[in-house]
């Protein structure tokens with residue numbers, strides 16, 4: 067007979083009067099049984115002895131799954147039960163009594179086990195908790211069995227030996243430190259007892275269940291009974307829940323567009339890296355078509371296509387959130403992807419940057435366009451990362467998919483020399499890429515101060531018109547602006563004559579913490595260098611620092627990562643349907659509930675909507691908005707980090723809710739900006755006007771009657787912004803006060819910046835830790851209503867910083883909108899070096915150790931920072 071393997075689940079209860087009760091569930095492939103026995107502690111008693119030996123630490127229960135083998139045939143069941151446990155503990159030393167615990171399970175008839183069960187009797191099950199300590203619910207895990215199974219090489223007796231030869235003390239400790247099951251409350255125990263009673267009186271059902279044991283069969287048997295029970299007991303809840311689940315059902319999104327499904331569409335995926343001619347080819351088809359739509363990721367790109375196509379004699383209209391330019395007799399339209407109409411028939415549609423389907427926030431717009439566009443031919447342009455998902459979608463929609471693969475016109479060349487950390491090494495045609503507005507201005511300043519080059523500037527907060535103006539200025543060979551300093555906004559949508567892309571840094575703040583720039587983004591940006599037809603057809607890329615080069619090369623070599631999921635977001639109608647299932651919830655709560663209850667297929671995720679929730683929170687106090695109004699207001703393009711912009715949105719919503727015409731209520735600036743604060747003000751003003759225009763297209767015209775005026779103001783401000791950038795020769799205020807002497811000063815006062823990515827590598831764990839903790843809180847602080855830096859400090863350091871507050875409040879330092887950990891850190895440096903002439907190394911922030919330097923670069927935890935501030939404070943007074 068083959069030897070069997072069995073599993074026994076023990077529970078040991080200790081009573082208040084030194085008694086023990088051991089309950090166990092025993093099972094192998096053929097039968098399951100339960101049993102229990104009681105013992106008093108005594109020296110002679112093996113079980114009692116076992117507990118004694120384990121020491122006073124053993125208090126209430128020992129629970130775990132123990133698996134072992136029963137190698138011989140004749141061991142009686144009862145004997146087995148007692149000895150199985152003892153085999154692990156023996157008399158203070160290990161006893162390998164595999165032979166004495168022997169039993170031949172294969173031969174044991176189910177009948178015997180059931181008889182045994184009967185012999186235990188129902189009365190023993192009932193009431194067993196009364197005199198005993200609280201019960202722990204036992205558990206077993208896959209890893210338990212895996213551990214044992216892996217112990218031997220497939221030979222069962224070896225496995226048994228492994229278990230039986232384990233040091234009991236060690237084993238006990240392992241069991242004890244293992245994760246505990248849920249501790250039941252007394253009331254739950256009562257309920258459990260009721261259920262046990264129920265089952266124990268149910269005769270065959272209980273026996274059958276016991277016989278099935280903890281198995282899939284038992285689940286299959288119990289589940290319909292449980293469902294029946296729920297249907298009877300909770301009919302209203304189930305109805306409500308079912309309604310909720312149904313209305314939050316986001317599965318099978320391809321079925322949401324029946325008209326598109328009724329068509330036989332041809333999808334052409336133009337797949338390749340940047341600068342390989344994908345969009346060019348797709349646009350050729352677009353222009354040839356009788357009726358076409360071009361869907362752009364950016365307003366800027368939609369405008370470019372609008373201009374280009376009209377210039378080539380194809381009448382084309384423009385439709386973005388902010389503008390609707392209708393060109394008479396036009397059958398073509400260039401729009402932003404969010405504005406795509408899915409109820410209009412087209413011959414050809416182009417969806418640009420299709421890989422953005424996987425964008426965590428905006429991905430849903432691309433998914434919707436792909437699923438819903440009613441076009442005979444749809445051209446998708448993008449990198450290969452979503453190719454698999456598109457294949458899957460086409461198989462579901464029944465569309466015909468054609469793939470066209472592209473290579474770059476000319477390979478991108480990495481310059482190994484780098485700029486050696488010195489911005490004085492920039493050359494004409496360079497685009498220096500930095501990932502924050504502050505750095506962009508710093509770089510521009512340094513280049514213009516220490517070289518003969520002049521810089522154009524492009525970053526995300528600039529209006530598209532200004533970005534285009536700066537791009538044109540850079541492309542134009544007949545002026546002195548021959549270097550571009552830009553953020554990642556340069557990666558998409560602009561035709562630029564870039565000879566070389568130089569990464570000033572390869573880490574960036576992602577809204578939460580500082581992280582290395584993802585490889586796909588690095589590729590996209592670097593790919594802007596060299597453009598067919600431009601004066602620099604060969605593209606070069608490099609980094610400012612030698613330290614960063616390796617990471618750049620790694621990113622460029624990195625294959626495009628396959629995306630597994632793409633974004634979805636419910637339409638208003640779906641949210642409305644869902645809202646019908648709930649009463650007395652705010653819009654924010656509604657969104658939360660939707661997120662909790664929605665169901666999605668494996669290839670989709672629900673897009674992040676934190677910004678929508680933030681706006682929803684703010685608008686909660688505005689009465690009289692319908693659900694649809696709220697939904698629309700929450701989607702308004704607003705920078706949630708900008709208190710001024712948020713204030714205007716609140717004002718617009720309040721006026722709207724009172725049925726009053728919504729005023730712009732914002733003065734025009736007198737001229738171009740003369741400092742950073744004025745520049746920021748211009749940016750904010752443009753954003754507010756852009757928001758007004760967006761709302762004017764969402765709501766009735768009469769409620770937003772000043773759209774024309776807003777448009778004119780926005781155009782003027784964009785122009786002022788352009789002029790301001792051309793003349794900009796200032797650093798952001800926050801950087802002017804002083805600089806830490808982190809690096810050797812070069813002659814002429816030029817200071818080389820440092821590589822953050824290297825620091826990131828060196829100090830990755832403390833940095834991550836610090837960033838993880840600091841990022842959110844600091845950002846939150848920056849959003850507080852108080853707009854002075856001092857208040858942020860006071861917020862964290864409380865009364866301890868009174869003195870510091872007194873000293874620096876005279877500086878009238880304005881808080882920047884994009885404040886984050888490293889920026890705050892900079893302030894500590896600034897203060898320490900300029901106000902108190904302290905060597906930063908004494909502050910414990912830069913610290914003498916590499917680790918603290920890492921922390922400093924990353925910002926620090928709130929606690930750590932407060933301590934450092936205290937150090938700073940003490941130091942000041944000790945001096």
Ligand SMILES: Nc1ncnc2c1ncn2[C@@H]1O[C@H](COP(=O)(O)OP(=O)(O)OP(=O)(O)O)[C@@H](O)[C@H]1O
Pocket residue numbers: 338339340341342343344345346347447561597598599
């Ligand atoms: N067949 C062509 N004839 C002339 N110019 C071309 C041709 N193909 C591409 N170009 C030009 O090459 C440049 C890059 O092409 P295109 O924008 O289509 O590339 P892409 O692969 O879509 O890049 P990106 O992803 O960066 O948009 C453009 O300026 C485009 O006008």
